[in-house]
Amino acid sequence: MSPxxxxxxALLRLVFYAAAIVMALLHVFVTxxxxxxxxxxxxxxxxxxxxxxxxxxxxxxxxxxxxxxETAQKKPTPLAMPETVQPPLQPLLxxxxxxxxxxxxxxDPVTGSAVFLLDRVIACFGVTWYLLTxxxxxxxxxxxxxxxxxxxxxxxxxMCEPAWELMVSGAPRALLVLLFxxxxxxxxxxxxxxxxNRSMLVPLTLLGIVCSLMMLxxxxxxxxVLGVIIGVAVFLPRGRAGVLVVALIPLLTLTAWGWxxxxxxxxxxxxxxxxxxxxxxxxxxxxxxRDFSPSVPLLQVDDLLRRLGLGWQDQFGLLIAHLGxxxxxLFFFLALMxxxxxxxxxxxxxxxxxxxxxxxxGVGLLGLAGKEKDxxxxxxxxxxxxxxxxxxMLVVLWSRFQVSGEFMSRWGAPVVALVLSALPMAVNLPxxxxxxxxxxxxxxxxxxxxxxxxxxxxxxxxxKNEFLISDSPAFVAWYGDVPCxxxxxxxxxxxxxxxxxxxxxxxxAGFVMTPVSAKVEHITDLYTGPYSEWRDLIIRGPMLAFDRDFSPSxxxxxxxxxxxxxxxxxxxxxxxxPMVFYTDKARTIKK
Numbered sequence: 248m249s250p251x252x253x254x255x256x257a258l259l260r261l262v263f264y265a266a267a268i269v270m271a272l273l274h275v276f277v278t279x280x281x282x283x284x285x286x287x288x289x290x291x292x293x294x295x296x297x298x299x300x301x302x303x304x305x306x307x308x309x310x311x312x313x314x315x316x317e318t319a320q321k322k323p324t325p326l327a328m329p330e331t332v333q334p335p336l337q338p339l340l341x342x343x344x345x346x347x348x349x350x351x352x353x354x355d356p357v358t359g360s361a362v363f364l365l366d367r368v369i370a371c372f373g374v375t376w377y378l379l380t381x382x383x384x385x386x387x388x389x390x391x392x393x394x395x396x397x398x399x400x401x402x403x404x405x406m407c408e409p410a411w412e413l414m415v416s417g418a419p420r421a422l423l424v425l426l427f428x429x430x431x432x433x434x435x436x437x438x439x440x441x442x443x444n445r446s447m448l449v450p451l452t453l454l455g456i457v458c459s460l461m462m463l464x465x466x467x468x469x470x471x472v473l474g475v476i477i478g479v480a481v482f483l484p485r486g487r488a489g490v491l492v493v494a495l496i497p498l499l500t501l502t503a504w505g506w507x508x509x510x511x512x513x514x515x516x517x518x519x520x521x522x523x524x525x526x527x528x529x530x531x532x533x534x535x536x537r538d539f540s541p542s543v544p545l546l547q548v549d550d551l552l553r554r555l556g557l558g559w560q561d562q563f564g565l566l567i568a569h570l571g572x573x574x575x576x577l578f579f580f581l582a583l584m585x586x587x588x589x590x591x592x593x594x595x596x597x598x599x600x601x602x603x604x605x606x607x608x609g610v611g612l613l614g615l616a617g618k619e620k621d622x623x624x625x626x627x628x629x630x631x632x633x634x635x636x637x638x639x640m641l642v643v644l645w646s647r648f649q650v651s652g653e654f655m656s657r658w659g660a661p662v663v664a665l666v667l668s669a670l671p672m673a674v675n676l677p678x679x680x681x682x683x684x685x686x687x688x689x690x691x692x693x694x695x696x697x698x699x700x701x702x703x704x705x706x707x708x709x710x711k712n713e714f715l716i717s718d719s720p721a722f723v724a725w726y727g728d729v730p731c732x733x734x735x736x737x738x739x740x741x742x743x744x745x746x747x748x749x750x751x752x753x754x755x756a757g758f759v760m761t762p763v764s765a766k767v768e769h770i771t772d773l774y775t776g777p778y779s780e781w782r783d784l785i786i787r788g789p790m791l792a793f794d795r796d797f798s799p800s801x802x803x804x805x806x807x808x809x810x811x812x813x814x815x816x817x818x819x820x821x822x823x824x825p826m827v828f829y830t831d832k833a834r835t836i837k838k
Contacts, residue, residue, distance in 0.1 A: 267381065267405055271374035274411050277683035278676070281366045282725075283693045286333075286622040287417020289721035291369060292728075293333055294341035295352055305330040306724035308714075308732040310539035310740065312518035317747070319513025324751040325714040325730045325744075331508050331517030332536070336463040337422050344368055354726045356700035360688035363699060363726065366417070373414035376425040381405060383428040384631040387435040391592040392639045399575060399638035399661045404631055406665060408672035409571040409619075413627065419465045423628050426464060427471060430457045431632040434475070434483075434598060438591035441484035451479070451489040455496035462497055463504075466519050467623050470609035471602055472497055478598025484590065526612040529554060532623075533616075534777050537733050539740035551612070558611040561618070562626070568619040569626035572671050574664040576630045578637030585640055592639075599632050695762035699726040701811045701826060705759065707836045708809065708828065713756035714748065715828075716741060718764035718778060729756075734764070738780040757805045757830035760784050765825065788824035792816040804831040 282288050292306050308328045315331070316323040323329065345352060345365065354363045381404045388397035404410065414421045437450040458475055461468040480490040505515030514520060518536070525532035529550050535541060562569060570576040583600055587593045606625045615621040638661065645660035682690050692698055696719065705715065705727035717723045720731040730753075735741050745755045764778040764785050773782045787797040788808065793816070799806055807830050813822035 263401070263405070267378055270405065270411065271378060273676075273680065273683075274415050275367060275370045275374055278679035278690075279362060279367060279370050279415055279683075280690050281362050281692050281697070281699055282369065282417035283412075283697070284416040284418035284622055285719065285721045286419055287369070288725040290333055290338045290419060291341065291365065291417060292721065292725040293330055294338040294345055295365070295725075297338060297342040298345035298349075299352070303330050303335065304328055305333070306728075306730045307720045308730065309518055309521075309536040310733060310735045310744065311521050311536045311541055312512065313732075313744065314539050314541060315512040315514050315518065315520075321512060322751065324753050325732055325748050326712065326753045328730070329511045331512050332519065332521075334419065334463050334466055336460055337419050340422075341369060341372065344372075353706070353728050354699060354703050356703055361692070361700055362688050362690070369417050370415040373417070373421045374411070376421050377404075377410065377414045380425045380428040380631055383425075383432040384635060387428075387432040387595075387632070388635045388638070390432075390435045390439060391589065391595060391635070395657065395661075396635065396639045396642055399642065399665065400631070400635045402665055403573050403575050403634050403638065403668050406669040406672055407571045407573050407630075408669075408675055409568075410573075410627065410630070411672075413571075418622050420622065420625065420628060422464050423461060423468055423471075423625070424631065426457055426461045426468075427628050428631050430454055430461070430475060431595070431599070431635075433457060434479075435591065435595055437479075437486075437489070438483060438594045441486065441594075442590045447483075447485070447489050448492070451492045452496075454479075455493040458493060459497045459500040462500060465623075465625075466522055467609060467613070467625055468628075470605045471625065471628065474602030474605035475598065477605070478594075478601045481601070482594045482597040484594065522613075526609065527551065531616065531777070532613060534736060537736045537777075539735050539744060540737065554614065555608075555611045558614050559607065562607070562610065562615060565619055566626070569624060570630045570633065571627050572668055573630055573634050573637075574667045575637035575641060575661075576633040578640045578664075579633035581644075582636040582640035585643065587639075596636055599629070599636065603629055603633070695825065696766065697722055697761075698812055698826065702727045702759070704811070704836065705729050705828065708830075708834045709756045710754075712752060713754045715756055715759050717759035717761065718781075719759075719761045722761065722763075723759050727759075731759070734758075734778065734781060736777070736780070755805075757828055758784060759811070759826075759828050760788060761826050765789070784827075784829060788827040790823075792820045792823035794821065805829045807831065807833065809834065 282291065289307050296304055296306060304327055308325050309332050312331050313323060348365065351364045381401050384404060385397045385401040388400045433450045433454040437447045437454065440447045440450065458472045462472055476490060476494045479486045479493050483489065508517035509515045511517065521535040522532055525535055527546055567577060582596060587596065606629065610623060610625055613623055615624050641660055641664055650656045650659055702723055703726050705723065706729055709729055714730040714732060715723060716732045716734055718734045720733045723729060723731040732744065748755065764781065767773055767776060773785055778785060783797045783799050790797055808824065809828040809830060810824050811828055812826035813824055816823050
């Protein structure tokens with residue numbers, strides 16, 4: 248892997264580069280099934296609106312953010328709603344590419360492929376992020392340790408199938424993985440310069456810029472930035488002066504973003520405020536965003552501590568899954584007990600430990616409803632850096648054993664760890680490759696809950712001045728290209744939003760119900776869960792198969808079901824409708 252190597256080393260290096268490129272092409276053009284992240288769809292539709300209008304407005308409307316604007320007397324309309332919830336960096340990057348793809352900006356499975364072309368563009372961005380992540384991680388490992396450790400860390404990343412799946416999901420964590428790998432590389436450079444008694448101004452300034460970019464990619468990255476700042480101040484040699492540089496740039500960025508939000512909704516935090524309220528209360532983040540009449544959640548310390556403990560219990564129990572099943576990353580915790588001779592490696596190790604602790608605290612307070620695939624599960628963001636120290640520790644431990652044979656004495660344990668890390672890829676990737684090669688663009692989508700080709704018809708059933716309400720607004724807005732409001736927590740709030748929208752020229756076309764709200768562990772959860780006030784619309788579609796119509800209340804006008812997905816239940820039953828568009832009148836598809 249060394250640039251100066253020749254012979255077998257040069258050949259292995261070329262094989263690694265070729266394998267990385269092949270893996271990227273496979274995940275974009277063979278196994279890709281479209282976006283799988285709701286946050287990714289949300290940011291994708293935002294990027295399309297930026298490319299279309301040149302303004303920072305969204306087609307996904309959160310009732311919480313709408314209520315903030317109403318309180319500030321801004322008189323918003325769902326047809327042109329300013330965005331105050333999503334971070335801007337990834338949508339801005341995507342919008343640059345979308346500007347050159349105006350003819351394909353609307354999803355049409357009839358004239359195009361079943362996989363949205365812009366989805367594939369986003370996947371290209373993702374695999375590019377990951378190839379750069381491997382490059383920066385390899386560079387940091389070489390800077391802190393040696394070529395063998397760098398090779399083990401890089402190969403482990405290459406064989407991590409969950410990381411490749413994350414990169415093509417559209418989730419903002421994909422870009423965050425790259426940014427933290429770059430931040431880790433810059434910290435390693437600064438630590439090396441500190442040990443050599445050289446100036447650290449350039450790497451620390453760049454580190455501050457990267458920390459700002461991380462916060463503008465995912466708001467939960469604030470915990471990562473906090474850990475980096477603490478690590479620079481405490482563990483970086485001569486870092487107390489440099490911490491001002493690292494901390495000042497993110498602070499200025501947050502100040503500017505707070506001023507921008509204040510202009511849009513009167514609150515410097517904007518819709519991000521719900522995220523911090525969710526971490527300090529027992530109310531989930533999604534539930535707060537769906538509340539049009541929000542109140543300040545009460546802070547109960549005992550309940551908060553219990554929720555934190557339960558969150559850690561679930562997350563640490565699935566830690567190997569959160570780290571992408573990369574075995575070498577687990578050895579990072581063992582590396583905390585080893586005394587590294589190099590001062591820069593010891594400094595980077597303890598800083599990474601502080602960052603992990605901060606992430607565990609923030610994610611534990613918030614909770615991960617989607618477990619390792621949750622859009623706020625940040626452990627995998629730290630995995631490349633953790634695998635670097637884990638690989639170093641594994642190499643050190645294995646060198647203590649007297650094993651015969653040059654190859655086995657150096658590569659025995661690392662090879663075993665890499666083989667175990669590659670198990671998810673060995674199990675899942677061949678099946679997906681087979682599907683992709685035989686079915687082409689008709690490869691099965693992420694159903695349930697997402698079936699893009701069926702929701703694309705909504706733009707042909709609605710008028711330009713109409714909007715929708717859905718339990719999966721990002722999915723509807725991205726593939727249906729229709730403004731969509733998140734399904735409000737309290738049923739009565741939809742009438743308030745409807746009347747305010749009508750006063751400003753927008754009409755409610757109806758409700759789109761998907762398997763998102765119907766996904767429960769027990770049937771009784773439909774009556775007590777987060778969508779309990781909409782149980783009639785949730786149950787109605789599936790129960791139509793058994794001639795049992797759960798008709799809404801008489802005053803509810805949106806009673807006409809337009810089937811979007813129908814599934815046969817049996818020979819004598821009718822179709823079950825797990826995805827339905829409920830409207831107030833008969834609608835025909837526009838030409």
